[in-house]
Amino acid sequence: MVERTKHDWVKDAAGLRLRDKAFIDGKPVDALSGETFDSINPATGALLAKVAACGEADVDRAVRSARAAFEDGRWSGRSPAERKAVLLRLADLIRENSVELALLDSLDMGKLVTDAATIDVPGSAAIFQWYAEAIDKVYDEVAPTGAGNLALVRREALGVVGAVVPWNFPLDMATWKCAPALAMGNSVVLKPAEQSPLSALRLAELAVEAGLPDGVLNVVPGLGEITGRALGLHPDVDCITFTGSTQVGKYFLGYSAQSNMKQVWLECGGKSPNLIFADCEDLDAAADMAAFGIFFNQGEICSANSRLLVEKSIAETFLEKMAERAARYVPGNPLDPASTMGAIVDEAQTGRILSFIDHAKATSRLVTGGERVSIDGKGCFVQPTIFADVAADDRLSREEVFGPVLAVTTFDTEAEAIGLANDTIYGLAASVWTSNLSRAHRVSDKLKAGTVSVNTVDALSPMTPFGGFKQSGIGRDLSLHAFDKFSGLKTTWIKY
Missing domain, CATH: 3.40.309.10 (Aldehyde Dehydrogenase; Chain A, domain 2)
Structure with missing residues (x-):
């Protein structure tokens, strides 16, 4: 990125168009209730936007959209090479819109815009690129069996993935979840933190521009205790991937037990x-x-x-x-x-x-x-x-x-x-x-x-797994091991 001055950043910040609606089935929509919450710039206290506050009904329509997209194969049915091409284009679009994305995260949660521009945004693009390049290099297996038997072990997408991400690295954390989940062919319902929803909403737009079919990536901004809870309890979500506090991670384990026993992958707190x-x-x-x-x-x-x-x-x-x-x-x-x-x-x-x-x-x-x-x-x-x-x-x-x-x-x-x-x-x-x-x-x-x-x-x-032991969580982000969270192994045994 060309070196930029404070004047450059302030000028571009003043001209930003902030997305304040949910993104469901390929288009921006208001919350069905009409309710909103305030996105505040912590460096100034200024109101950035009144963002759609999604409730249970909004989460339900996002999940239904994601499920329809998964079942009809508009994304899950595409070849790895086709999915790869779309995600590589998304990586390029992230780079092309790096100034805007860096400003969104800086204004929304207070991080240095230079860090966002030189670390977070290029890192997010690199992760989409890495998983795009990886997906057609993940092979299935043939298990060793006796004569007259063929046991095929295949890795299949789970279906609908609920991704709940924190406010400290808004774009980065959304990328860590969405890139491998989408690469595997899943549909995603992304719930950004209420403190920092703006870059996730823009990411969804860029994904559609890159060629991701409508309904494959939906974004439901809202409060954790309402929107996050609704996603965690939804009976048609196959997997929750979460980064955040240990206490909230425990809530998601409970939501799974109360609903459909969905898989829950947690990356929680630390005291390193x-x-x-x-x-x-x-x-x-x-x-x-x-x-x-x-x-x-x-x-x-x-x-x-x-x-x-x-x-x-x-x-x-x-x-x-x-x-x-x-x-x-x-x-x-x-x-x-x-x-x-x-x-x-x-x-x-x-x-x-x-x-x-x-x-x-x-x-x-x-x-x-x-x-x-x-x-x-x-x-x-x-x-x-x-x-x-x-x-x-x-x-x-x-x-x-x-x-x-x-x-x-x-x-x-x-x-x-x-x-x-x-x-x-x-x-x-x-x-x-x-x-x-x-x-x-x-x-x-x-x-x-x-x-x-x-x-x-x-x-x-991107090449090494990230995650922890004990109450720091379950499962790993990054590396090829992230595919383990967003896929299931199916055995097809053929006797001939």
């Missing part, structure tokens, strides 16, 4: 540890990435490295380095390329983060930050914050903050570090910094986390 050993030869690189791991995207990341575990002999030195790095993350106007941290998604989340900070001020040592700030007298902004001497049983060590707040705890031995790292209900991600190859393998083997990053943080790509 970052272990810094004294034998790490590049503490500056470790500090750079540790700061990135908690302050990027305002700390609103499920796999954020929010627990920093440092070997005691280097703890104070490392804390000084972390304070220096924190000073580089300065909250500012998300449309200004000079800003290094954006806004928190809304007032409710800002208040939640501040409650953690207030608690920690009474129980731990504040190293830096700890205050709410405003830009031009407005906005949901919180300083990058570091607390030291945080006890392992403290709330700040146990609960997910989902904000730019780092809890630092020291350890003496490798065994103690591993024990502290695994002492959590979560198991999403972990990082290890050491120059000892044996230690890197040994510690990685013992950490209970879906992804362990060694001498980096939060490593991921």
Whole structure:
């Protein structure tokens, strides 16, 4: 992307056309009730749009549209090569509309527009491209049987997939769910977070422009407790894929049990540890990435490295380095390329983060930050914050903050570090910094986390699975393994 100025971004933001209707059966529609909810810019408090608030009846018509599309084969019946061509065109359209999509996510949830433009949007296009390229390379199987028998094992699309995604990476998370589900031939009903519905609605339009048939991708914006619940309970949804909090993930398990026993795939919370050993030869690189791991995207990341575990002999030195790095993350106007941290998604989340900070001020040592700030007298902004001497049983060590707040705890031995790292209900991600190859393998083997990053943080790509153990979820996004969530194995046994 050509380098852009604050003036460029502000000018383009002023000219945006915001989609405020649901997208069902290939066209924008109002909620049947006529109800709406407010989409607010957290950096300014300004009203962006009044978006259709879908209810149970709207979810039902979206599911019926998706089911009809699946059953008549307008998408599910197309060859892998045909589906591939459409999704590759969608990837291109995402790139062609990158400025608009980046602005939608920045205005909607407060992230830096430069991050959206250089990371989120190109990443979303790359994932659609990757799954498009992968789908005609996934082979079926022939099981070994005796003479006169042929056992074919085929992978079939499930049908209607309900995708419920969070607000921290609105376009990215929609892509993580929709790309493999659509590539397999499923129909999708996508429910974006009420805090950030705008890019999902635009994505649905671009999908139709790319050649996706009407009804194959429907978007139902609305409140989680109404729209999300209706999708989770719907008896004609075959699968729910969800990214969000652990508590809401448990709700979806309950909805499945109360309805049709639909498959439920969850990517939930985390309290990811970052272990810094004294034998790490590049503490500056470790500090750079540790700061990135908690302050990027305002700390609103499920796999954020929010627990920093440092070997005691280097703890104070490392804390000084972390304070220096924190000073580089300065909250500012998300449309200004000079800003290094954006806004928190809304007032409710800002208040939640501040409650953690207030608690920690009474129980731990504040190293830096700890205050709410405003830009031009407005906005949901919180300083990058570091607390030291945080006890392992403290709330700040146990609960997910989902904000730019780092809890630092020291350890003496490798065994103690591993024990502290695994002492959590979560198991999403972990990082290890050491120059000892044996230690890197040994510690990685013992950490209970879906992804362990060694001498980096939060490593991921379309080629590797992302997800966690324990209460961080069930199933994996990304990689070829994502196809497992959106397909079922059918055996056809032929005796001849």
